Amino acid sequence: MIHSPFIRKPASVQQVMFTVLLALVPGIAAYVWQIGAGILVNLAIATVTALAAEALMLRIRGRPVGLSLGDLSAVVTAWLVALCFPSIVPWWLTVLGVLVAIVPAKHLYGGLGQNPFNPAMAAYCTMIVAYPALMSQWPPVGELGFAAQLDLILGGARDLDAITAATPLDALRTGLRMEGANVATLLEQNRTAFGVLGGRGWEWVALGYLAGGLFLLARGVITWHMPAAFIAALAVISGAFWLAHPEQFAPPLFHLASGGAMLGAFFIVTDPVSGATTPRGKLLFAAGVALVAYLIRNFGAYPEGIAFAVLLMNMCVPLVDMKTQPRVFGHRGEKS
Amino acid sequence: MKALRRLFDFHGGVKPESGKSMSTTSPIRPVPLPARLVVPLGQSAGDAAIPLVSVGQKVLKGERIGGANGKVSAAVHAPTSGTVVEIGTATMPHPSGLAAPAISIEPDGLDRWADLEPVNLRATPADQLRDLARDAGLVGLGGAVFPTHLKLHPGREGHTHTLIINGAECEPYITCDDLLMRERAAGVVRGAAIMRELLQADHVVVGIEDNKPEAIAAMQAAAAQAGTGVEVVAIPTRYPAGGAKQLIRVLTGIEVPYGERSTDYGVQCFNVGTAYALHQAFDQGIPLLSRVVTVSGNVERPGNYEVLIGTPMEHVVALAGPRPDSNRYIMGGPMMGLAMPRLDVPVVKATNAILVGSPTLFAPPPPEQACIRCGECARACPADLQPFELYWFSRARNFGKAQEYNLFDCIECGCCAYVCPSHIPLVDYYRFAKSEIWAREREKAAADQARERFEFRNFRQEREKEEKAAKLAAKAAETHAKLGEGAAPAPAAEDDPKKALIAAALARAKAQKDAVTPKNTEGLSAETRAEIADIDKRRAEAGLTGATAAGEAAPPAPDDKPAATTRDA
Numbered sequence: 001m002i003h004s005p006f007i008r009k010p011a012s013v014q015q016v017m018f019t020v021l022l023a024l025v026p027g028i029a030a031y032v033w034q035i036g037a038g039i040l041v042n043l044a045i046a047t048v049t050a051l052a053a054e055a056l057m058l059r060i061r062g063r064p065v066g067l068s069l070g071d072l073s074a075v076v077t078a079w080l081v082a083l084c085f086p087s088i089v090p091w092w093l094t095v096l097g098v099l100v101a102i103v104p105a106k107h108l109y110g111g112l113g114q115n116p117f118n119p120a121m122a123a124y125c126t127m128i129v130a131y132p133a134l135m136s137q138w139p140p141v142g143e144l145g146f147a148a149q150l151d152l153i154l155g156g157a158r159d160l161d162a163i164t165a166a167t168p169l170d171a172l173r174t175g176l177r178m179e180g181a182n183v184a185t186l187l188e189q190n191r192t193a194f195g196v197l198g199g200r201g202w203e204w205v206a207l208g209y210l211a212g213g214l215f216l217l218a219r220g221v222i223t224w225h226m227p228a229a230f231i232a233a234l235a236v237i238s239g240a241f242w243l244a245h246p247e248q249f250a251p252p253l254f255h256l257a258s259g260g261a262m263l264g265a266f267f268i269v270t271d272p273v274s275g276a277t278t279p280r281g282k283l284l285f286a287a288g289v290a291l292v293a294y295l296i297r298n299f300g301a302y303p304e305g306i307a308f309a310v311l312l313m314n315m316c317v318p319l320v321d322m323k324t325q326p327r328v329f330g331h332r333g334e335k336s
Numbered sequence: 337m338k339a340l341r342r343l344f345d346f347h348g349g350v351k352p353e354s355g356k357s358m359s360t361t362s363p364i365r366p367v368p369l370p371a372r373l374v375v376p377l378g379q380s381a382g383d384a385a386i387p388l389v390s391v392g393q394k395v396l397k398g399e400r401i402g403g404a405n406g407k408v409s410a411a412v413h414a415p416t417s418g419t420v421v422e423i424g425t426a427t428m429p430h431p432s433g434l435a436a437p438a439i440s441i442e443p444d445g446l447d448r449w450a451d452l453e454p455v456n457l458r459a460t461p462a463d464q465l466r467d468l469a470r471d472a473g474l475v476g477l478g479g480a481v482f483p484t485h486l487k488l489h490p491g492r493e494g495h496t497h498t499l500i501i502n503g504a505e506c507e508p509y510i511t512c513d514d515l516l517m518r519e520r521a522a523g524v525v526r527g528a529a530i531m532r533e534l535l536q537a538d539h540v541v542v543g544i545e546d547n548k549p550e551a552i553a554a555m556q557a558a559a560a561q562a563g564t565g566v567e568v569v570a571i572p573t574r575y576p577a578g579g580a581k582q583l584i585r586v587l588t589g590i591e592v593p594y595g596e597r598s599t600d601y602g603v604q605c606f607n608v609g610t611a612y613a614l615h616q617a618f619d620q621g622i623p624l625l626s627r628v629v630t631v632s633g634n635v636e637r638p639g640n641y642e643v644l645i646g647t648p649m650e651h652v653v654a655l656a657g658p659r660p661d662s663n664r665y666i667m668g669g670p671m672m673g674l675a676m677p678r679l680d681v682p683v684v685k686a687t688n689a690i691l692v693g694s695p696t697l698f699a700p701p702p703p704e705q706a707c708i709r710c711g712e713c714a715r716a717c718p719a720d721l722q723p724f725e726l727y728w729f730s731r732a733r734n735f736g737k738a739q740e741y742n743l744f745d746c747i748e749c750g751c752c753a754y755v756c757p758s759h760i761p762l763v764d765y766y767r768f769a770k771s772e773i774w775a776r777e778r779e780k781a782a783a784d785q786a787r788e789r790f791e792f793r794n795f796r797q798e799r800e801k802e803e804k805a806a807k808l809a810a811k812a813a814e815t816h817a818k819l820g821e822g823a824a825p826a827p828a829a830e831d832d833p834k835k836a837l838i839a840a841a842l843a844r845a846k847a848q849k850d851a852v853t854p855k856n857t858e859g860l861s862a863e864t865r866a867e868i869a870d871i872d873k874r875r876a877e878a879g880l881t882g883a884t885a886a887g888e889a890a891p892p893a894p895d896d897k898p899a900a901t902t903r904d905a
Contacts, residue, residue, distance in 0.1 A: 005750030006670040008697035011757040113706035272710045329719040330593030
């Protein structure tokens with residue numbers, strides 16, 4: 001016999017995941033338009049790998065393969081891995097990354113809903129530590145045709161200087177190491193590379209992610225807390241440093257528009273499984289990610305720090321959730 | 337005219353499709369007398385009534401056939417005139433399908449009334465009025481069936497700030513309160529006025545969800561005509577706005593915590609049906625014999641029926657014409673209703689609706705998937721809980737943690753399960769956790785009692801031992817004195833009590849050793865003994881053992897031979 005409630009909102013995990021995939025489309029479209037169609041190949045490789053790995057793991061774990069494979073969560077992970085990797089990494093790197101995300105990061109912890117770490121970020125961190133060179137070779141904007149990108153993905157010879165470009169974050173970081181370097185002049189001199197906001201071409205991709213993120217908000221798949229706290233915290237901390245030493249630190253807009261900030265704000269920190277869940281916890285979590293990411297960008301060993309920041313904050317989630325439980329109806333703030 | 341009342345908001349809630357319009361097209365319809373009425377004795381949230389009639393006795397419509405049993409109880413009445421044919425047990429309208437005491441009446445078809453005695457409100461003291469409400473069988477008709485007379489007390493301060501009449505009716509499909517307010521608004525308002533007197537209420541507010549404009553208009557007109565200062569307020573439609581706590585919050589801003597009474601916060605809340613029933617009982621002398629029941633869902637003629645308490649549900653459902661593919665019957669609404677194990681169960685005072693389901697309507701949910709902690713449930717929870725956390729804890733049987741996260745503040749409204757994209761039957765997990773916790777608390781209480789008894793027995797035996805030793809010592813001293821060894825009486829006298837003390841200490845040590853040494857059933861732990869006692873009790877209740885009353889069977893039988901023997905030796 002079934003028990004109440006006898007009616008249910010027409011919603012499913014599959015629907016939620018599909019909406020996330022849909023929300024990624026504007027960003028992907030901008031990616032293809034500005035950077036090249038190579039990303040599509042990577043997305044395809046990632047998707048196939050993820051589904052195969054997911055099916056295998058479900059089978060090994062004795063779970064219903066069809067039901068869980070159909071929830072599309074593996075596809076979301078795959079797309080996020082592909083989008084945060086450079087789009088010209090050799091195919092096996094994508095495969096490895098996705099395998100890390102699906103097998104240890106997700107299924108060895110108990111599968112969907114059980115993973116304490118964001119699978120895509122776990123994959124990114126593992127790969128950037130294991131293959132720092134390959135993971136730092138980003139395609140130059142508008143200079144590499146699809147054939148060339150495909151060749152690289154399939155394992156073609158890499159003449160690094162000719163085919164890759166530093167990301168704006170990397171370029172700024174390297175530039176500032178030079179004697180007498182200054183943010184304003186660096187940005188001015190490299191207008192072609194840095195674009196208006198934070199990297200020519202990449203700005204559009206960021207805008208695409210922003211559009212997709214707003215769509216997720218409108219559909220109620222994510223709440224405002226995480227993106228707002230992430231963006232606000234990143235703006236505040238970068239603004240503070242920038243105001244104090246404008247010659248050494250990039251302005252807030254640059255930080256928001258470059259690297260994985262927008263993808264992170266709407267698609268990465270908002271992962272419900274590995275993130276905080278209470279309203280106040282979400283604010284803390286996302287702000288924490290932004291803070292740590294900024295510190296790594298400016299003072300750490302890597303040009304982009306969102307992935308490490310997410311994993312670090314993932315570790316704090318149980319504590320954050322425990323300490324930010326909302327007041328229960330009728331209770332008078334006896335709990336913090 | 338007063339300014340518009342300020343309304344407050346409550347967190348969460350859901351807006352399911354209302355499904356109400358199909359059952360509001362026709363007025364409340366009568367139901368022909370069934371062949372037999374089965375009136376359960378337990379129709380209040382408290383103790384079952386005591387039968388006042390005997391088999392074969394002729395009863396009149398409105399005659400009291402069951403009297404309130406103690407404070408938390410209410411009377412039951414003959415819904416029509418006829419003959420009492422059985423006083424036994426009958427299957428109750430509950431998913432368990434368990435049977436409970438009930439009185440069966442075969443109607444004589446004449447519907448002859450007993451003498452009705454309207455109450456003179458002015459001349460009757462309040463206490464007596466409450467007793468009259470109890471004897472009229474009045475209970476909360478919103479579904480909780482809490483005895484009304486217990487709620488008709490003004491709070492500690494001798495008066496109530498706000499009396500709330502609940503006409504929200506937030507559950508989808510149910511329209512019995514809607515129709516009652518449309519058709520009998522004057523009676524509802526009158527009932528509210530009587531309640532106001534008894535509660536010494538400063539304000540009376542009727543809260544109605546704004547999806548019932550006809551009911552709001554009818555109630556406003558009736559309130560204006562009565563001129564008793566009853567305020568009719570439209571509140572936003574959002575389930576569960578009709579939950580007493582949510583409605584109190586919406587209308588007054590007050591949050592009544594779990595386990596506390598709204599009276600202590602100066603608020604009291606009654607369902608519109610209860611107000612109408614009070615009006616009938618006091619102004620016309622008609623006890624609670626019938627109620628309005630919505631029959632809706634997979635039926636040809638959904639609508640509302642005036643149903644005598646005790647009418648078999650199938651009798652009522654047949655009038656609405658269930659479609660051939662009907663396979664499910666729910667008492668109450670789709671959010672909180674109870675699935676009926678069968679349809680020959682009686683309509684009771686708690687039956688506000690009978691919903692008929694099919695393979696597509698009120699169907700079982702799709703298979704359960706993994707929780708992705710999306711937090712939809714937390715956003716829907718009107719108690720501001722984190723339902724998914726409670727789910728994890730309940731699932732892991734981590735009941736302590738579940739309680740720490742305020743499991744018992746859950747009102748089982750079903751919002752969380754309604755929105756869950758993983759189709760997890762969340763409320764089932766909470767019900768499971770709650771019942772496990774209750775069971776453990778009962779077990780613990782039983783074990784505590786057993787331990788206390790066991791410890792007292794040890795204490796008693798020790799005391800007896802000491803008394804015996806003392807007696808022996810005294811006797812020895814006497815013997816010494818008689819022997820008349822005058823030279824050294826003192827040391828001997830000193831010596832003997834010492835010996836006695838040593839003997840007593842040895843006996844104590846032995847007793848303790850016996851207590852912990854396993855010796856077939858005698859040396860069992862307190863828990864096991866409690867368990868045995870529990871089993872004996874159940875046996876006794878089931879009539880398996882004749883004389884073994886629970887109390888006597890509890891822990892150590894006083895005359896456990898072997899242990900006593902060793903100690904005496």
